Amino acid sequence: MDIKSDSVARRIEAARAARLAQTEVSSRALLVRCWAGEASPRQAIKAFCVACVGGTRAEVTRCTCYACPLYEFRPFKTAREDGILELKAPEADPGMAE
Numbered sequence: 001m002d003i004k005s006d007s008v009a010r011r012i013e014a015a016r017a018a019r020l021a022q023t024e025v026s027s028r029a030l031l032v033r034c035w036a037g038e039a040s041p042r043q044a045i046k047a048f049c050v051a052c053v054g055g056t057r058a059e060v061t062r063c064t065c066y067a068c069p070l071y072e073f074r075p076f077k078t079a080r081e082d083g084i085l086e087l088k089a090p091e092a093d094p095g096m097a098e
């Protein structure tokens with residue numbers, strides 16, 4: 001017998017249906033995997049960030065909530081944010097000056 005009562009199960013189902021409806025189609029499968037306990041912690045962070053910004057991946061890229069504990073772990077960061085472009089820029093490498 002399931003430990004969840006029928007009313008709790010219905011509330012969970014309704015909340016998840018509402019969340020799915022607010023999430024862009026390409027991110028829905030990940031949400032379902034999270035709810036099933038089949039996603040990795042990193043994937044769950046991804047799903048959380050997408051939900052946080054209203055269901056759009058592009059908005060996660062533009063997140064400016066620098067104090068958020070997930071900020072450094074959020075997905076869809078640009079190469080510049082990861083420091084990749086800065087390392088390749090000539091002015092950032094003294095050996096490339098002149």
Ligand code: SF4
Nearest residue numbers: 049052063065068071
């Ligand atoms: S890092 Fe940004 S998008 Fe992710 S949970 Fe925090 S505030 Fe939301």
